[in-house]
Amino acid sequence: MLALQVLINGILLGGLYGLMALGMSLIWGVMNIVNIAHGALIMLGAYVTFWLFTLWGWDPFVSLPATIALLFVYGYCLQRFLLNLIVRAQLFLTLLITFGVEVVMVNLVRIFWSSDLRQVTPTYAGANFAVGGITIPYVRLWVFLTTVILSVLFLLLLEKTRLGRAIRATSEELRAARLTGIPVAHIYAVTFGLGAALAGAAGGLWGMLFPITPIMGGGLTLKSFVVAVLGGLGTMMGAIVGGLVLGLAESFTATYLGPTYPNAISFGLLVLILILRPTGLVGRRA
Numbered sequence: 427m428l429a430l431q432v433l434i435n436g437i438l439l440g441g442l443y444g445l446m447a448l449g450m451s452l453i454w455g456v457m458n459i460v461n462i463a464h465g466a467l468i469m470l471g472a473y474v475t476f477w478l479f480t481l482w483g484w485d486p487f488v489s490l491p492a493t494i495a496l497l498f499v500y501g502y503c504l505q506r507f508l509l510n511l512i513v514r515a516q517l518f519l520t521l522l523i524t525f526g527v528e529v530v531m532v533n534l535v536r537i538f539w540s541s542d543l544r545q546v547t548p549t550y551a552g553a554n555f556a557v558g559g560i561t562i563p564y565v566r567l568w569v570f571l572t573t574v575i576l577s578v579l580f581l582l583l584l585e586k587t588r589l590g591r592a593i594r595a596t597s598e599e600l601r602a603a604r605l606t607g608i609p610v611a612h613i614y615a616v617t618f619g620l621g622a623a624l625a626g627a628a629g630g631l632w633g634m635l636f637p638i639t640p641i642m643g644g645g646l647t648l649k650s651f652v653v654a655v656l657g658g659l660g661t662m663m664g665a666i667v668g669g670l671v672l673g674l675a676e677s678f679t680a681t682y683l684g685p686t687y688p689n690a691i692s693f694g695l696l697v698l699i700l701i702l703r704p705t706g707l708v709g710r711r712a
Contacts (some may be wrong), residue, residue, distance in 0.1 A: 431560050432681045433674065438566045440673020441573040442635070446628040446646065447653035447665035448580060449621035455660030456597040456617045457513055459520045463528040464650055465643030467622045470531060471497050471629025472546075472638040473539060479546050486546045486634050487568065493630045494623045501622025506615040513614060528643060535640040546633040569631045576627055577666055580620070584662065593617055652696045658706025667708050671695070 450464045461467075471493050478489040504527065505513075512519055554563040584590035596603045596613045604610055632638070632646075653672050657664025675695060676688035683691075699706060 427559050428681070432677050434560055434562065435566075436674035436677030437670060438562075438570045438673070439677060440670035441570040441577075442628060442631055442669070443649065443653050443673050444666040444669025445573040445577060445624060445631070447650045447657070447669055448577060448662060449624035449628075450647075450650045451654045451657075451660055451662060451665040452624070453618055453621040454654070455662075456593060457614055458517075459509070459513065459524065460517070460651070461621065462521055462524040462647060463531065463643075464621075464625055465645065465647030466528040466531040467497060467501065467625035467643075468629035468632060468646045468650075469535070469638065469640065469643040470500070471626030472633035472642075473535060473544075473629075474626065475630035475633050476544055476546050476638060479548070485548060486630060487572065490572070490627060490630050493626045497626025498619040498623035500619075502615045502619035504622070505618035506611070509618065510611055510614060528647075532640050532643060539640070541640055543637045543639055544633075545637045546630075548634070551634070565634050569634060572631060573628075576624070580624065581662055583620075589616065649692065652692050655696055655706060656699050658708040661706065661708050664706050664708035668706065671707065 446468060449467070450461055453459055453461050453464075474493045474496055475486050475489055478484040478492060479486055484492075508527070509520075509523065512523055548565075550564055552563075553565075554561050556562070584593060592603070592608050592613050593616070595606070596608060596610055596617075600610065603613075629638075649672070653668040654660075654665055655668070656671055657666065657668030672692060672695065675691050679688045679691040
């Protein structure tokens with residue numbers, strides 16, 4: 427029975443991990459940028475949701491579209507007016523610039539909102555129900571269902587819409603995309619905006635499960651990177667699969683080995699997948 431409870435907990439957590447990594451995989455797949463500021467975007471989304479809940483009493487699930495919209499606009503402007511200048515630069519330069527963006531964001535949040543621990547706690551935060559001896563918190567279940575809905579909508583956008591086809595065309599063959607009239611600079615900005623929006627949604631959901639602080643972004647960037655690499659960096663389904671794998675691994679590790687081991691297991695999985703299958707669990711070999 428304990429193993430089944432741990433399995434459920436791992437799946438519920440893995441859905442959130444997958445949503446966290448979707449934005450990073452998208453930006454890498456289209457623009458070839460490993461976004462070091464990704465965790466800071468998750469952190470910003472958590473704070474937006476927190477303040478909408480605290481100041482105006484918006485339910486965190488109801489306010490999620492506002493968080494997504496705000497982070498999309500922020501990500502679009504950030505890429506269009508700053509990152510677009512170095513989008514085809516060497517990897518080290520893009521890492522340096524995005525790291526600088528993260529440092530600025532973290533320190534601005536510290537200045538305006540302090541470093542106090544905060545969390546989004548709606549009235550139903552502690553409610554749960556039991557099925558066959560398995561306890562499922564309502565918030566974790568709703569967070570998981572929300573990640574599934576957002577992930578499906580995002581994948582449908584990429585596969586079924588004109589914008590999605592333009593994004594995929596730009597990712598697969600940049601020169602041909604330009605020749606067919608696709609506005610590449612705009613598509614890059616939209617792509618980064620979508621990545622930021624997904625990160626913001628993940629942050630809004632994260633704030634209902636865990637405390638939020640200005641410095642939480644660094645660890646979340648690393649976790650998102652691990653998930654993306656596990657599934658296959660640059661592949662959307664890979665992020666979802668990698669999230670579930672990491673969620674299950676951390677859940678079983680925390681239960682059977684102790685709460686200090688999940689991070690070690692996470693990076694152990696990263697090293698193992700890089701050795702055995704560098705393209706990830708879903709990525710195709712060249």
